[in-house]
Amino acid sequence: xxxxxxxxxxxxxxxxxxxxxxxxxxxxxxxxxxxxxxxxxxxxxxxxxxxxxxxxxxxxxxxxxxxxxxxxxxxxxxxxxxxxxxxxxxxxxxxxxxxxxxxxxxxxxxxxxxxxxxxxxxxxxxxxxxxxxxxxxxxxxxxxxxxxxxxxxxxxxxxxxxxxxxxxxxxxxxxxxxxxxxxxxxxxxxxxxxxxxxxxxxxxxxxxxxxxxxxxxxxxxxxxxxxxxxxxxxxxxxxxxxxxxxxxxxxxxxxxxxxxxxxxxxxxxxxxxxxxxxxxx
Amino acid sequence: xxxxxxxxxxxxxxxxxxxxxxxxxxxxxxxxxxxxxxxxxxxxxxxxxxxxxxxxxxxxxxxxxxxxxxxxxxxxxxxxxxxxxxxxxxxxxxxxxxxxxxxxxxxxxxxxxxxxxxxxxxxxxxxxxxxxxxxxxxxxxxxxxxxxxxxxxxxxxxxxxxxxxxxxxxxxxxxxxxxxxxxxxxxxxxxxxxxxxxxxxxxxxxxxxxxxxxxxxxxxxxxxxxxxxxxxxxxxxxxxxxxxxxxxxxxxxxxxxxxxxxxxxxxxxxxxxxxxxxxxxxxxxxxxxxxxxxxxx
Numbered sequence: 001x002x003x004x005x006x007x008x009x010x011x012x013x014x015x016x017x018x019x020x021x022x023x024x025x026x027x028x029x030x031x032x033x034x035x036x037x038x039x040x041x042x043x044x045x046x047x048x049x050x051x052x053x054x055x056x057x058x059x060x061x062x063x064x065x066x067x068x069x070x071x072x073x074x075x076x077x078x079x080x081x082x083x084x085x086x087x088x089x090x091x092x093x094x095x096x097x098x099x100x101x102x103x104x105x106x107x108x109x110x111x112x113x114x115x116x117x118x119x120x121x122x123x124x125x126x127x128x129x130x131x132x133x134x135x136x137x138x139x140x141x142x143x144x145x146x147x148x149x150x151x152x153x154x155x156x157x158x159x160x161x162x163x164x165x166x167x168x169x170x171x172x173x174x175x176x177x178x179x180x181x182x183x184x185x186x187x188x189x190x191x192x193x194x195x196x197x198x199x200x201x202x203x204x205x206x207x208x209x210x211x212x213x214x215x216x217x218x219x220x221x222x223x224x225x226x227x228x229x230x231x232x233x234x235x236x237x238x239x240x241x242x243x244x245x246x247x248x249x250x251x252x253x254x255x256x257x258x259x260x261x262x263x264x265x266x267x268x269x270x271x272x273x274x275x276x277x278x279x280x281x
Numbered sequence: 282x283x284x285x286x287x288x289x290x291x292x293x294x295x296x297x298x299x300x301x302x303x304x305x306x307x308x309x310x311x312x313x314x315x316x317x318x319x320x321x322x323x324x325x326x327x328x329x330x331x332x333x334x335x336x337x338x339x340x341x342x343x344x345x346x347x348x349x350x351x352x353x354x355x356x357x358x359x360x361x362x363x364x365x366x367x368x369x370x371x372x373x374x375x376x377x378x379x380x381x382x383x384x385x386x387x388x389x390x391x392x393x394x395x396x397x398x399x400x401x402x403x404x405x406x407x408x409x410x411x412x413x414x415x416x417x418x419x420x421x422x423x424x425x426x427x428x429x430x431x432x433x434x435x436x437x438x439x440x441x442x443x444x445x446x447x448x449x450x451x452x453x454x455x456x457x458x459x460x461x462x463x464x465x466x467x468x469x470x471x472x473x474x475x476x477x478x479x480x481x482x483x484x485x486x487x488x489x490x491x492x493x494x495x496x497x498x499x500x501x502x503x504x505x506x507x508x509x510x511x512x513x514x515x516x517x518x519x520x521x522x523x524x525x526x527x528x529x530x531x532x533x534x535x536x537x538x539x540x541x542x543x544x545x546x547x548x549x550x551x552x553x554x555x556x557x558x559x560x561x562x563x564x565x566x567x568x569x570x571x572x573x574x575x576x577x578x
Binding site: 017021028032033108212267 | 286559
């Protein structure tokens with residue numbers, strides 16, 4: 001008897017320990033980034049583009065990369081949303097009833113979601129060679145759009161599925177076409193769309209492997225789609241690879257900036273999801 | 282009236298096209314990568330490419346064995362660390378924790394999953410590497426820079442925590458309360474119920490989560506690139522540096538167009554990754570969908 005009690009206690013302790021390690025790793029990571037990044041943080045980092053010879057430790061900040069990242073992630077999310085919203089509506093409203101077909105489509109998007117960003121990057125690079133596009137903002141946006149489409153489709157799909165069937169039936173019974181019904185559904189899931197956008201933006205802004213081949217790198221803020229664009233994760237990667245201590249420090253500060261951006265986005269989407277599920281009928 | 286119906290029809294077609302286009306991306310990627318790997322496959326067979334360990338692009342020798350082994354080492358270490366910890370965490374959150382603790386813990390798992398790969402890499406360089414170099418490796422080997430498959434494995438393990446925890450939690454939640462009650466009412470302790478009822482019932486889901494986590498770890502690029510040491514040799518211990526496939530692709534994109542067949546070799550590496558990950562993903566998704574359906578019926 002005592003052995004069983006002991007076993008129970010032992011595994012309970014083990015579970016608590018594991019939970020502390022798993023959740024604690026979040027604090028460990030964010031703590032490390034803050035601890036190392038804060039001393040190198042200054043206003044120049046976020047307000048100035050790199051001065052000449054940034055890599056060897058001259059002045060300047062990473063404004064080019066911050067803006068570049070927002071361009072790439074923003075462009076990809078907008079483009080992705082334009083493609084994903086119709087797809088999610090199609091899966092849920094137009095082929096409603098044929099369960100096998102819609103479930104297969106869902107699975108394909110789940111699988112697409114699992115494809116690593118380096119493969120999307122390599123594929124984006126192939127597309128660019130095929131169409132003769134050089135490493136540019138446009139190339140980056142194309143590759144990252146491919147990356148975020150599965151996220152957007154699956155999130156929107158989950159959200160649309162929470163809309164009560166009665167609502168759809170009501171609009172249909174009033175003589176609405178499927179598209180008119182879709183409009184009703186879309187209005188209902190507006191907070192859900194925001195969540196999807198935030199999730200996609202958060203993933204897009206932090207990803208390196210997809211923009212590595214496609215977006216290029218530049219010390220200037222891009223002014224057109226055909227110019228190469230620096231991105232924040234890539235800037236961090238390059239800065240950390242520098243032998244100059246000061247530049248490495250800037251890399252830590254850039255990591256801090258990216259961490260803060262991503263944390264804000266994640267917390268916002270968490271709040272939105274909470275709000276959304278509160279209003280769920 | 283006619284106009285409304287027409288609009289509905291046109292939009293239906295448009296949506297169909299968009300859906301087909303985005304689904305077919307999966308095929309187009311496979312075909313595109315294969316097409317680009319044809320030049321190297323012409324010179325060397327699949328078997329030769331995968332089993333040869335000589336990597337001398339300048340001499341036209343492309344052996345992927347060290348990179349495949351690097352990937353396997355890193356992924357293996359990551360799963361060995363992550364699976365038990367994530368499983369115990371998921372069990373704690375679903376079976377033991379009170380509602381308040383659950384509410385407190387759940388956001389951190391999500392926050393962890395939101396952290397970008399490059400940040401994990403920076404953390405690996407700043408925290409894990411010195412830890413291995415100064416505190417772990419000296420107990421086992423004479424010298425290690427810290428840049429090793431162990432570092433890659435640890436960083437990857439932390440990266441896949443949220444994925445495994447959330448999938449296993451989902452699966453655990455589907456296990457009927459009646460089953461647990463039956464076991465508990467027979468006098469089993471909570472742990473005995475978990476061991477003999479919950480885990481047995483959740484096994485397919487745990488396998489699916491593991492397979493999915495393996496495929497995630499396989500494809501992770503930048504974090505392992507930053508901490509693995511990138512030495513094109515087969516690792517023999519956890520303190521040896523390794524060079525996983527994705528890191529190889531990412532690291533050489535700059536020079537790949539200047540050496541003949543190099544771009545083809547790198548695209549072959551991408552194809553290899555794509556095929557393995559595609560298979561793993563399909564397997565785990567099929568298992569998970571089956572589970573879901575079982576629950577629904």
